[in-house]
Amino acid sequence: MSLQHYLVISAMLFTLGIFAVLTRRNAISILMGIELILNSCNLNFAAFSRFVTPPENIDGQIIAIFGIVLAAAEAAVFLAIILAIYREFGSIRPNEVDTLKG
Amino acid sequence: MEFTLKTLIFYGFALLTVASGIVVVTVRNIVHAAFSLMVTLFGVAGLYVFLQADFLAATQVIVYVGGILVLILFGVMMTSGRLEMRIHIERGQLLLGAVVAIALLMLLLAVIANTPQWKNVADDGTQLQPTTESIGTLILNGQFLLPFEVVSVLLLVALIGAALISRKEVRE
Structure with a gap:
C-alpha cells in the first residue's frame, strides 16, 4: 500500500460527498455528504502523517482528531438548525426554505 | 508488490468504504443511507488502522458511529414522516451534479498521479506502535x-x- 492508494480512496469519498451535497434535496442527506467530505479530509491528514513525515511525528493524526471534534460540533448545530427549520416550515427540503430569498 | 493477506484485507476495506459511500449518495431511502454511512465510517476506521493510527481509529468508531450517526438517525426520526423517508432528487440536478463530480474526480486523480513527491511512497514496514x-x-x-x-x-x-x-x- 502506497500513499497514492489512500489519496485515491480519499478523492473518491470527497467526490461522493460533493455529489450528495449537489443533488440531494433533503437537509439530512446533505449532512451525510458533508460527513463524507470531512472523512476524506481526515483520511488525507492521517495518510500524509504516515507516509510523508518521519514515523515518530504524528501531528497529522492529532489534526485529524481535531477534525473529528469539529465534525461532531458541526453535526450537532446542523441538526439543531434542521429541527428549528422543520418546526417553522414543516419540511426540511432546502428548496422550500426561501423566506430570505429576494 | 507481492499479494499478501494484508493487501487483500486493505483492498477489502477500500472496496467496502467506496461501495458503501456510493450507496449513501444514491439510495432513495434515507434510513438505508444512514446505515450505509455507518459501513463507510467503519471502513475509514479500518483504513486508519492500516495507517498505524490506532487511537484515531478508536475515536472514529466512538465519535462517528456512536455519536454522529445516532444523532443523524434521531434527526431523521424527528423530521421525516412516512412520506419524507424517500429522498427527492431532481433529474436535471442529477445530471449536472454527476458531471461536476466526475470532472472533480478526474482532476484530483490527475493531480495525485502527476505529483512527483507522492510517487512510490511505500510503506516502510514498521510495526504498529x-x-x-x-x-x-x-x-x-x-x-x-x-x-x-x-x-x-x-x-x-x-x-x-x-x-x-x-x-x-x-x-x-
Whole structure:
C-alpha cells in the first residue's frame, strides 16, 4: 500500500460527498455528504502523517482528531438548525426554505 | 508488490468504504443511507488502522458511529414522516451534479498521479506502535495545548448554541 492508494480512496469519498451535497434535496442527506467530505479530509491528514513525515511525528493524526471534534460540533448545530427549520416550515427540503430569498 | 493477506484485507476495506459511500449518495431511502454511512465510517476506521493510527481509529468508531450517526438517525426520526423517508432528487440536478463530480474526480486523480513527491511512497514496514501516549503528551503537554483549549471552548459554544436553537420558543 502506497500513499497514492489512500489519496485515491480519499478523492473518491470527497467526490461522493460533493455529489450528495449537489443533488440531494433533503437537509439530512446533505449532512451525510458533508460527513463524507470531512472523512476524506481526515483520511488525507492521517495518510500524509504516515507516509510523508518521519514515523515518530504524528501531528497529522492529532489534526485529524481535531477534525473529528469539529465534525461532531458541526453535526450537532446542523441538526439543531434542521429541527428549528422543520418546526417553522414543516419540511426540511432546502428548496422550500426561501423566506430570505429576494 | 507481492499479494499478501494484508493487501487483500486493505483492498477489502477500500472496496467496502467506496461501495458503501456510493450507496449513501444514491439510495432513495434515507434510513438505508444512514446505515450505509455507518459501513463507510467503519471502513475509514479500518483504513486508519492500516495507517498505524490506532487511537484515531478508536475515536472514529466512538465519535462517528456512536455519536454522529445516532444523532443523524434521531434527526431523521424527528423530521421525516412516512412520506419524507424517500429522498427527492431532481433529474436535471442529477445530471449536472454527476458531471461536476466526475470532472472533480478526474482532476484530483490527475493531480495525485502527476505529483512527483507522492510517487512510490511505500510503506516502510514498521510495526504498529501504540500512539495514545504520545498523542496525550502532545495535546496536554506540548504544542497542541492551545488548540485543545480552543476546541473545548468551541464544543461548549456548540452545545449551548444547539440547545438554544432547537428548543421551543416560550411565548409570554
